[in-house]
Amino acid sequence: MTDRIVYKIMTPDEYDSFARTGSLAGSPDDLADGFIHLSAGPQVAGTLDRHFSGRSGLVLVAVDLSLLDPAVVRWEPSRGGQLFPHLYAPLPIGAVVATGPVSRTADGGVDLPA
Template sequence: MADRIVYKILTSAEHEIFERTGSFSGSPADLADGFIHFSTGAQVPGTLDRHFSGQSDLMLLAVDCGLLDPAAMRWEPARGGQLFPHLYAVLPWGAVVAVCPVTRDANGQVQLPV
């Protein structure tokens, strides 16, 4: 896929632990599925609406796929047949290129950090 930057949504608590330890093995949903779920920029709003509805205190991390093991990244069909980026490895903090709180503008559009 052409998307070099993908996004991971974390709770503030997950983000704090990730930043402190330098690696992220996954959220409970990631661990249950056996891979770390990411979204493209275009997929972030749908992921937020479907999996994080009503939650606040969320962080959006921009991850550079070029800084990940290419053998561990797979683009696989999921919601509606769309290809989603999945990481079959631990996510290193060094691959995170930007972080911001999840916010939406006046039109409801999610503000991406990159």
């Protein structure tokens, strides 16, 4: 894949801890799976619908993959055979280029942070 900017959806508590410590080891699901789940831009809405339905206060974090060691990022098949970015290391805050609240568009998409 060639997407350089990918996204991590965080709960308010996860984001507060991330901002305070400067690193994210992962959500409980990430820790159980052994990697941090990320989504390319077009995948964010589906990830929200499948894993975060009905949750409020979510934060969308834009991650620049070029700021991470390429050895710890893998694009692997997941939902529907799509390739998703998976991070096999803690996420450092220095790789984050934008953040914003999760906001849906009128057509069901997601406003991605700039």
